[in-house]
Amino acid sequence: MPYELYYWDGIQGRGEFVRLALEEAGADYIDVCRGPASEGQGIYAMMAVMKSKSEAHIPLAPPFLKDDDLIISHVANILMYLGPKLDLTPEDQGARHVVHGLQLTITDLVAEVHDTHHPIATSKYYEEQKEEAKARAAEFIDNRMPKFLGYFERVLRQNPKGPAHIFGDRLTYVDLSLFQVFEGLRYAFPRATAHLPTQYPHLAALHDAVAKRPNIARYLQSERRIPFNEDGIFRHYPELDKNAA
Amino acid sequence: MPYELYYWDGIQGRGEFVRLALEEAGADYIDVCRGPASEGQGIYAMMAVMKSKSEAHIPLAPPFLKDDDLIISHVANILMYLGPKLDLTPEDQGARHVVHGLQLTITDLVAEVHDTHHPIATSKYYEEQKEEAKARAAEFIDNRMPKFLGYFERVLRQNPKGPAHIFGDRLTYVDLSLFQVFEGLRYAFPRATAHLPTQYPHLAALHDAVAKRPNIARYLQSERRIPFNEDGIFRHYPELDKNAA
Structure with missing residues (x-):
């Protein structure tokens, strides 16, 4: 399952700090708001999560990360969560x-x-x-x-x-x-x-x-x-x- | 070893969020800036940590928590660190x-x-x-x-x-x-x-x-x-x- 990053389309903004980590690690991820609505992506997919009346612990604001059923909010929290998985944080x-x-x-x-x-x-x-x-x-x-x-x-x-x-x-x-x-x-x-x-x-x-x-240089050119x-x-x-x- | 909380004396401020967790759990802690200079406490003890020219990874600003040699900065980070130790966060x-x-x-x-x-x-x-x-x-x-x-x-x-x-x-x-x-x-x-x-x-x-x-009520009266x-x-x-x- 690829990670799903939810963040406003059209800006680097706070989402960029998460993108850089995912790109450096070569992780499989979907930048949901930038994807096609025909595949259930786009801005409405993000709004659907944020406006859900049944989902527990919805985030107040993007960016947030979906990893299977888990929804993690706030850049620093997302990075702390991804750190061990992407090998971008110490062991201790x-x-x-x-x-x-x-x-x-x-x-x-x-x-x-x-x-x-x-x-x-x-x-x-x-x-x-x-x-x-x-x-x-x-x-x-x-x-x-x-x-x-x-x-x-x-x-x-x-x-x-x-x-x-x-x-x-x-x-x-x-x-x-x-x-x-x-x-x-x-x-x-x-x-x-x-x-x-x-x-x-x-x-x-x-x-x-x-x-x-190398991965960052490639990303910056993309x-x-x-x-x-x-x-x-x-x-x-x-x-x-x-x-x- | 008691936890050492470093925060400005005289205000609740951001430190109060940490104090409430320590008080609820009945944890052993020292509110360093409010302690006597004769015991190595007080505001200068905090400044000594912050201005250290040798210590690795000094915090930019209080509050921070010292647990043995470890220095943890930022309220939310301190609470995430203390959460499992004080039984104030889920297991998962x-x-x-x-x-x-x-x-x-x-x-x-x-x-x-x-x-x-x-x-x-x-x-x-x-x-x-x-x-x-x-x-x-x-x-x-x-x-x-x-x-x-x-x-x-x-x-x-x-x-x-x-x-x-x-x-x-x-x-x-x-x-x-x-x-x-x-x-x-x-x-x-x-x-x-x-x-x-x-x-x-x-x-x-x-x-x-x-x-x-009970612990919070007692604290609020203290x-x-x-x-x-x-x-x-x-x-x-x-x-x-x-x-x-």
């Missing part, structure tokens, strides 16, 4: 929680990136909260982004097994997610991130190493990789970008 | 991920509550972002709070084992966290939550049942339970409260 149970903690810090960062363009109301258009977005984006660029990236750079530097991976001496799903964060931030804020490679050399090296992994756009989490609005303080 | 591995997904939805809700009083910048005072806070709080009260609470009410209603618990027919740490969410929302927004018990009867019943559990205040996540600013739309 305690270490798995440490890795999961790193992923949850990425979750926080991603939520803050989202709020740079929607600081007041998810239910309203960006254009309706543009002034507040400018203030929040400036705060993000000057204070929050350095806090998060400085943290991950430090974790890489202090990794007893060396700075090539965020945990231990092997690839984990967190490495893949850090690649995506790096990509996304550079897309959204080209001015603010101009000096990222010199400021965060270990993160930059990790990003480059992930991009070169049509399965949706380009960044202004409906996703990482959006490029030039008026929100600025040189870092 | 898949079910544990479902329970964790529910907890991560609470994490999202809590982050949105925080942003009602800090919509622009965590680094600035509430008073400096009061106007934006009013707009964000109104959005929270009218759209987000009903979305989250309606979701949890529905999960309770659709629980095949009945609405007394959020998962299965036994108490999990998510039930305890839902109690705290209910308490916190009523403290922060008394007007907006005036009709919560009639709108969300299963959630209200769950809240009342948790409050009556000095260990810090009162809500305007330094925590749930803050009562009358100007942010309003009748629900």
